[in-house]
Amino acid sequence: MRVVSGIQPTGGLHLGNLLGAILRWVRMQEEAECLFFLADLHALTIDVDPQELRSNIREMAAALIASGIDPKKSILFQQSAIPAHAELAWILQCTARVGWLNRMTQFKEKSGKSREGASVGLYTYPVLQAADVLLYRATHVPVGEDQKQHLELARDIAIKFNTDYDVELFVPPEPYIPAGAAARIMSLRDGSAKMSKSDPSDMSRINLTDSDDQISQKIRKAKTDPEPLPDDPALLDGRPEAKNLVGIYSAVTGESVEQVLSRFAGQGFGAFKPALADALVALLHPLRSRLEELRNDPAELDRLLADGSARAASLGQPVLKQAYSAVGLPR
Structure with a gap:
């Protein structure tokens, strides 16, 4: 079993993030081979301050390690440090269908009334998510209710690519359901709203x-x-x-x-x-x-991320090479 999951380095981690996702990741380390990544390419789908993004990457890495993610047990890495994510995403964009992406409800929710003004990245990022997972031949992906559609898309892309090119390259990933129900933490001021860093209070x-x-x-x-x-x-x-x-x-x-x-x-x-x-x-x-x-030792954080990125790249490179070969491109 190989599990892949990512989290955007947006800063401002709170109890809801910890109990709803991060501590579940910590438990997963004992149950499967795990790759956890800082999804900094996904962070670009909306306007982001470059200085803030750079700071948030280290901050998120520190928070994950402090919470119990062990870089010796798991592979913790920075998405953008591995060009294969973006390269495979382009190949898979040519496999995915517009109709599939049009059905993604998260784009409709995130773009709101300004759909025409939304970035193309916000529209196509589910394909990058598929690349994040398929690059490492992940067997399982932990998903919440709001991400089930995206996992189905990744499965559809994997199956279509394998069928179109008559290969058995990509593994259609299954949802990973850890033991115990996921904690859904709500606001301390309104029990009907999720705890969120965007709340003004x-x-x-x-x-x-x-x-x-x-x-x-x-x-x-x-x-x-x-x-x-x-x-x-x-x-x-x-x-x-x-x-x-x-x-x-x-x-x-x-x-x-x-x-x-x-x-x-x-x-x-x-x-x-x-x-x-x-x-x-x-x-x-x-x-x-x-x-x-960890905050006081940024060099150590950078070393840990670089080491994790090198380990992840060694897993993903052969898969990317086979994808290039399957579509008829040299690599």
Whole structure:
């Protein structure tokens, strides 16, 4: 089993990123051969400040390593350091069909009413995503609900290329479903909205760089309701803020929601919030300390990324060479 997944170096990582994706990556390292990349080419699909992008690449690498991604167990690399991603993407753009891309709902959502003004990259980036995966003959890709369409596209492209050129080069990847449900972390100010760095209120999220005091303050001021916690998870339905805080506690401690409620049933948030804050501080304090160490050693971060990129390139180069050969181009 080989798993490939990427994350855009956009900066501003928060608890939702950590519990919803990054810690799942950490667990994957024990279950499969993993390649994790900083998707800096994908970051160019919208306007981005070059200086900020350069800074965010190191910051994201530091955050991933601090969170538990081990460059010795996994291959951690920078997408743009490997030209084969862009080269294969062009070949696959000539395999993909316009009708397939027209069905991608994320382009419609991200371009909004200004579709004519959106970049071509925003339209075609699902093909680059396919190249990211097919280049390494990944067998599995971890996907959320919003990326299932893109995985299907990658499978369609792989099958069509293999059929068109009568080769068995690309592996149609399967979705990777790690053990346990993915944590869906919502805003601390609105339990019906996802936790997001784009929310104008910093009180809506726990940033990975927040101090212990800031974490405690944000949890103390998190929106709740006056009712005590129930003993049945079903009774949290219709109480989005309560359900979110219980879900965060469950994700942080590894306990089931049922176990959390059995301990706090009948108690109000005056008792629950301090326990939640303590659990978050215990999780994030060592992570933040490690992040600071890595930030202070940019040369080591660059070395780790360069090493990961060299390892990834050695895996991807033979596949690209075969793709060139299949379509009749010298390499």
